[in-house]
Ligand SMILES: Nc1ncnc2c1ncn2[C@@H]1O[C@H](COP(=O)(O)OP(=O)(O)OP(=O)(O)O)[C@@H](O)[C@H]1O
């Protein structure tokens with residue numbers, strides 16, 4: 001096999017309380033990518049549809065991730081990448097990460113799967129660092145492993161696969177403005193009060209427990225973030241209104257998706273998730289801000305081969 005076409009899904013990082021460690025994978029939005037083996041060594045990016053992004057492999061997260069896996073594979077040939085981008089860069093639903101993890105997944109398939117998912121995560125992180133200024137895996141892991149993931153540690157890299165409750169649905173509203181992860185990170189405090197830390201790690205623990213025990217009430221009570229959200233919500237127009245209307249419409253919890261501007265809600269069942277979509281629509285429809293809304297199951301498979 002010399003060519004592969006894949007679907008690389010969007011992902012939600014942080015999940016309110018789990019800054020830089022928790023994430024989950026969506027299935028109704030993502031990028032298509034075609035990767036071809038080439039005779040010449042190295043990585044080329046021949047085409048990017050949808051959004052204007054650098055074709056220079058060293059400036060594109062897909063190229064940097066591809067170079068990282070090539071370096072480890074030590075092969076005498078190379079790969080060309082085509083991206084059909086549907087996830088807007090700077091969206092908060094892992095646009096850069098979808099390119100990085102999609103590239104390493106596809107190249108690994110074309111090489112005959114010499115690397116495991118943890119190794120692929122490490123290669124993709126090299127790419128993600130180009131976009132956000134530092135290495136983190138909370139968007140990459142759910143793309144490569146599927147479902148909910150927890151990054152237990154970056155050094156040594158340890159990823160935990162969490163259960164994906166079947167009834168859990170996500171609703172995403174994406175106000176069409178760009179928030180760069182690097183800028184949203186720069187807003188965060190360097191230290192946090194112990195009291196806030198205690199509440200936050202109690203919520204991470206109870207969210208994980210709720211996922212294991214299918215305790216939707218506990219999941220709901222754990223989806224809180226008193227550390228990052230108060231600093232970043234200023235970047236997202238109508239965040240408070242959207243959050244409050246979505247909760248009134250039955251969402252289990254609502255928060256900033258990744259570094260924003262997308263907002264995610266989790267609901268029990270598709271009907272509630274659609275009610276939440278209506279609530280988001282009601283908030284943004286009378287404003288000057290363009291927006292997109294997605295209702296999505298949690299994607300337990302992650303990146304998949306199309307052909
Ligand atoms: N293949 C790529 N896909 C998307 N963005 C890319 C790519 N290559 C480089 N970039 C750059 O990465 C930046 C977007 O990444 P960023 O992490 O800020 O947003 P995101 O991936 O949508 O959000 P988040 O990580 O919060 O979910 C943009 O500056 C963009 O030019």
Ligand SMILES: N[C@@H](CCO)C(=O)O
Pocket residue numbers: 013014019020021132136138139181184185258259
């Ligand atoms: N955990 C990251 C995700 C965005 O890439 C952040 O919130 O900055």
